[in-house]
Amino acid sequence: MRYAAVRTRAMSPVVVALRAPRQVELIEAPSRELGPDEVRLRTLYSGVSAGTEMAFYRGTNPYLHKSWDPEQRLFVGGEPQSIAYPLLTWGYEEVGEVVEVGAHVDVPRGTHVFGTWGHRSEHIAPASYLARRILPIDSEPVLGIFSHIGAIALNGVLDTSVRLGETVAVFGLGVVGQLIAQLLRLAGARVIGVDLLAERRHMAEELGIHVVLDAADGDVGQQIRALTHGRGTDVCVEASGFPRALHEAIRSCAYASRVVVLGFYQGEALGVFLGEEFHHNRINLVSSQIGGLAPELQHRWDRARLVSTFMQLATSGAVRCTDLITHRAPAADAANLLRLIDEQPRSVLQAVLDFRDAR
Numbered sequence: 001m002r003y004a005a006v007r008t009r010a011m012s013p014v015v016v017a018l019r020a021p022r023q024v025e026l027i028e029a030p031s032r033e034l035g036p037d038e039v040r041l042r043t044l045y046s047g048v049s050a051g052t053e054m055a056f057y058r059g060t061n062p063y064l065h066k067s068w069d070p071e072q073r074l075f076v077g078g079e080p081q082s083i084a085y086p087l088l089t090w091g092y093e094e095v096g097e098v099v100e101v102g103a104h105v106d107v108p109r110g111t112h113v114f115g116t117w118g119h120r121s122e123h124i125a126p127a128s129y130l131a132r133r134i135l136p137i138d139s140e141p142v143l144g145i146f147s148h149i150g151a152i153a154l155n156g157v158l159d160t161s162v163r164l165g166e167t168v169a170v171f172g173l174g175v176v177g178q179l180i181a182q183l184l185r186l187a188g189a190r191v192i193g194v195d196l197l198a199e200r201r202h203m204a205e206e207l208g209i210h211v212v213l214d215a216a217d218g219d220v221g222q223q224i225r226a227l228t229h230g231r232g233t234d235v236c237v238e239a240s241g242f243p244r245a246l247h248e249a250i251r252s253c254a255y256a257s258r259v260v261v262l263g264f265y266q267g268e269a270l271g272v273f274l275g276e277e278f279h280h281n282r283i284n285l286v287s288s289q290i291g292g293l294a295p296e297l298q299h300r301w302d303r304a305r306l307v308s309t310f311m312q313l314a315t316s317g318a319v320r321c322t323d324l325i326t327h328r329a330p331a332a333d334a335a336n337l338l339r340l341i342d343e344q345p346r347s348v349l350q351a352v353l354d355f356r357d358a359r
Contacts, residue, residue: 095144114144172240
């Protein structure tokens, strides 16, 4: 779906502000002169997250109601909350072009750079920020908005510890699930995709996933056992954020196998029955979150390697990303796009804000 561009008076730079839950507006933001070792980036595209970002939009993110204690690594109640409205720095992943450089910087203007700086038309960064974040000159610029979500997906695949020839079921074929499924296939796994939506199952088939199942069509756990000679999958990945999908993923695993959990659950996880297959089949639940890597990988992998590795796969075409974009809107129409994701989440896969005219 594409929106008609909304003409606004000239203003530069601008930022998409979240004033309060479901209250979005485009406002002017201050700019400044560059330092000698800095670059100015003009944002081209900004990706919208249907998980983390929408939790801020809806007001359900735990950071809005509790305080995160980094020393104890606990959420604790009471004031102050870790994050409060208005949010001027929210956003997920962006791509921009270099339009100005400081006196000590030797980077060509027009260079395309990906990273995370929020839904804003301009970003000033140290020149060192560009290291490992420059898109190849012949790459489609919008690929840059997959740098963060792709690193999340790759981290999830590393957490599966999948081996050549194993079978993995991916529950939830949103953007994360679609990327994980493709990466698992590249790793040599047989991939079963599970989702309620026919459009997402069809997309997974188009992207090369071996088997797709309708989550509403009978007992998925039994179907998966029929596909695996009664054994169950070697690993399951839960990427939907729905507790009942997590329970079905637990049911679908082989004895003493693992479920890697990437879903961002809001509130209580009702519908997970830990006294059933989880208990009797000794299932190992692994939380995969981009804030860290598996301990056994930390001496070789870090966040920068996750990002650069995924982007190499994306720009080479080994992982197909742009197929996942279903909605684009000019930045001036951000409020309508976010409302659509909130009210009709099943109609949207990857949404993108276009900042090229937002100045």
